[in-house]
Amino acid sequence: MSSAGIGTSVKVSVSPDRMKAFILIKKSEQGENTPGINELLEELEKNGVVYGIKEDVLRKLAENPVYDQDVLIAEGLAPVHGENGRINFLIDINKEKKPVIMEDGSVNYRDLDYIVSAQKDQKICEVIPPTPGIDGINVMGSIIKAVSGKPARIVKGSNVYTSEDGLSFYSAINGQVKYENDKLSVFATYEVPADVDNSTGNINFVGSVFIRGNVLSGFTVEAGGDVEVFGVVEAATIKAGGNIILRRGMTGNNKGVLIAGGNIVARYIENSIVEAANDLKAEAIMHSDVKCGNRLELGGRKGLLVGGITRVGREIDAKVIGSYLATNTVIEVGVDPNVRERYKVVKAELSNLEENIRKTDQVIMLLQKLESIGRLTDEKKELLEKSLRSKVFYENKISEYREELVKLEEKLQMEAQGRIRVENYLYSGTKISIGSATMHVKETLQHCTLYKEGADIKIGAY
Incomplete structure (x- = not known):
């Protein structure tokens, strides 16, 4: 706090942030006259207080002084920081994608309404610009800079155009709207009127694919958006950046493959390899190799999971798991299978890099010895420079992988969240792993929830 005074009768102090100034009048023992308004102003000026002076308070102090008490005499103006820009979508970009359960217990896979679409020239969103900040000023008269809001980030992707001011975004075609990684695009849909076959x-x-018929064995469908099939998928391969919707199902004959960057919805899946980055929903999955990043839901009339191996990140909700014939059924829950696989890859890569850096260090050490005795040829000098560059590259990569490994290990520790819920029957012959805990089902269980507690799998009520 800075201070000064008229003799010892008046002191001015300023707060550390210089946003407030106080005045203190000490009663004079000699009975001197109390300071007048001009003297008080002079004292403020002497201490550099020039802004936000409360003149009414100053007048009152001059007329009726308050002794031995700090009185707020000046106050600065705080800066007003600007608001960040934002994007106002005029369509439901986060539409809930959920099949409808009918009164008879069946699931309506016909009206899923998964696609967020726009018509040609339809306005998709408006960009609300950021507001500028308003500078403040402290009691010493110094400007305090305000922070202006940051603009909202949105990148114009395929089949999108903007207004002249760049604040409104429109669809250039009839198609599917995708907003991912701050990029807004509209994808046209490709429709196959009959089967995917030799014709x-x-x-x-690049966009979404609609297939009105079947997908026959041996054919491949790849789409940047969603894939929807109205008929049956045989031993074919379907890969989608978005969702896969099978109105009927898949009979894979141990060769069928479904891979989705989003959700997979099907009536049934048999003898297939299935990977869904997010959720998987079906009425029955039989003798298949399943990977599901988030939640596996088996509903409808059957709600059946039997045979094969199923790896699910968070939760399985089924009516029946396994069969009364004790069919070998393997289930792993609690860790996203993609995280587990990535963990193995990173560990292996890290081991290779550490071996590479060990070999590189040996080469560098040998070449530096030759350099110290003046026997380094131009060719070996080039090799030394290359080896030093390689070492830096390996060190940077090792650092990146170690950081990633820490994040992956954190995800692997979330195994306690794994759950298996069975509404009707969980049959013997089923092997269950939740995180690091394992259990072999020896006798049929009913209406239960399985979860990990400590090192064991516990069985609770459904």
Whole structure:
């Protein structure tokens, strides 16, 4: 706090942030006259207080002084920081994607309404600009800079155009709207009017694909958006950046493959390899190799999971798991299978890099010895420089992988969240792992929830 005074009768102090100034009048023992308004102003000026002076308070102090008490005499103006820009979507970009359960218990896979679509020239969103900050000023008269709001980030992708001011975004075509990684695009949909067969060949499309018929064995459908099939999928391969919707199902004959960057919804899946980054929903999954990043839901009339191996990140909700014939059924829950696989890859890569850096250090050490005795040829000098560059590259990569490994290990520790809920029957012959805990089901269980507690799997009420 800074201070000064008229003799010893008046002191001015300023707060550390210089946003407030106080005045203190000490009663004079000699009975001197109390300071007048000009003297008080002079004292403020002497201490550098020039802004936000409360003149009414000053007048009152001059007329009726308050002794031995700090009185707020000046106050600065705080800066007003600007608001960040934002994006106002005029369509439901986060539409809930959920099949409808009918009164008879069946699931309506016909009206899923998964696609967020826009018509040609339809306005998709408005960009609300950021507001500028308003500078403040302290009692010493110094400007305090305000922070202006940051603009909202949105990148114009495929089939999108903007207004002249760049604040409104429109669809250039009839198609599917995707907003991912701050990029707004509209994808046209490709429709196959009948089967995917010799007449169509394999399909690879940047947008979404609608297939009115079946997908026959041996064919491949790849899409940047969603894939929807109205008929049956045989021993074919379907890969989608978004969701896969099978109105009927898949009979894979141990060769069928479904891989989705989003959700997979099907009536049934048999003898297939299935990977869903997010959720998987079906009425029955039989003798298949399943990976599901988040939640596996088996509903409808059957709600059946039997045979094969199923790895699920968070939760399985089924009516029946296994069969009365004690069919070998393996289930792993609690860790996203993609995280587990990535963990193995990173560990292996890290081991290779550490071996590479060990070998590189040996080469560098040998070449530096030759350099110290003046026997380093131009060719070996080039090799030394290359080895030093390689070492830096390996060190940076090792650092990146170690950071990633820490994050992956944190995810692997979330195994306690794994749950298996069975509404009707969980049959013997089923092997269950939740995180690091394992259990072999020896006798049929009913209406139960399985979860990990400590090192064991516990069985609770449904």
